[in-house]
Amino acid sequence: MTTSLNVEALRQAFPVLNQFVYNKPLVYLDNAATTQKPYSVIKRVQQYYEHENCNIHRGVHYLSQQATEAFENSRKYIAGLINASHSHEIIFTRGTTESVNLVASSLGKLLMKQGDRVLITGMEHHSNLIPWQQICHENGTQLLVARINDVGETDLDHYKYLLEQGPKIVAITHISNALGTINPVKEMIHLAHTFNIPVLVDGAQSVAHMQVDMQDLDCDFFVFSGHKVYAPMGVGVLYGKESWLEKMPPYQFGGEMVDQVSFEKTTYNSLPFKFEAGTPNVGAVLGLETALRFVEKTGFEAIAAYENELLAYGHQQLGTIEGMRFIGQAAKKAAVISFLVGNIHPYDLGTLLDKMGIAVRTGHHCAQPLMDRFQIPGTVRASFALYNTFEEIDKLTEAVRRAVTMLS
């Protein structure tokens, strides 16, 4: 195998990986759920609380100004990394779920009225499904759902057909958390724009695995979570085009997001503060910047190339197991392998893998309609990150083989 990543050195940077579970070295293959954190991120958060902790944007004193500057520098860095036009197009949230809820609520109020609908795909995570479903229900309608084909790709003809039905908003995942499918979002965004429909892209699964460019994608909104890209939990990003964010009403109300307040009336602060009510998670934002710098320094292309090798090797090795069935075999796939073996229930397989020190996810992956599409109760999902190794895939394969023998 050839790779430009020094994986052994990278692994040393992640303290969690260096431990035993049930007396076996931990094999962590649940990265689509959350990634582990490198020392640099942990130290950054620690340093913030040891030396910099302060409420931001309001104090005249030294510490507050320092913390405010660090926080706003993180925003600038992230805006640059994803190639946003302005740093005020970056809104900090608690995560992908809150970002989607913010857009659904606020853009929903701006654009949708009785009878209006939202278009999604059949592979959405519940967090990019239920907020839109609620908006549709409030308007007396149902979601428009683009079909998924047998290998787990979005049926683009059906997507085009649904665009012609006049949805007011399109919300699509960049990468399916359950299948690994990489949607052709650039093409899908372009198609939606020919009908003048704004598009939100759920990037929860993509940011750790590829470089995203807001100008190139031309999406109207892009959302992601810190914790899936080696950053702390409880922080996420909403990118929105300035033109939309300016027009949208605030989502939450309180301190920080206001300009003038009297008991009769309040005028709202400018972007991005209009959407950042209350004290933000400053430490986590600084940790997010550190994590993204770590990914950038490691190299998006090198990471993607290495993870593709892991994916190919995983398919090849697991494919030697009798009865192996891969759920999701899209031509373009991220490093996620969802599978079933024979008639074995994923819960049984996952339980035995756990006993062998292997952390995988089992179940419906918060994508129940997608599992219904394939008429399965769920899958076992192994998802890889830059610190996983070929040896770990060998261990996974051997463990699956042992579990299958026990369960057959």
Place this chain on the structure above:
Amino acid sequence: MTIEAIQQQIIEEFSAFDDWMDKYNLLIEMGKDTPLIDAQYKTNNHLITGCQSRVWLHAKYKDGKIYFTADSDAVITKGIVNILIRVLSGQSPEDILKADLSYIDNIGLKEHLSPTRSNGLVSMIKQIKLYAQVYKLKMDN
């Protein structure tokens, strides 16, 4: 046999094995002995939904005792269903209500009864106790 006596019996059966694999092999085998729910009852009315695996449970009251039959789509869940039913089926509502189920910890299967496991087992125990409560009320009246 009393609930305690059956629990002791199960603890002894498991204590013969040190290795987790042997324990799980025994659990999987035990699942196969589950008193199976009659096909006519294997419906959504008798379904206890967990996020990960599903359990069907049926209760029948006869001569002061409750008899349970069940099934699950996952064999490890089914094994635990069986070791719960072996202890609680054929007992009086009163005994079921006061039964201490900590023997599951003693055989090293505690994690399966964690509420976060979402395999339907915690809800199943609640359902069993609920049946016992209902039949106890009926008896008292």
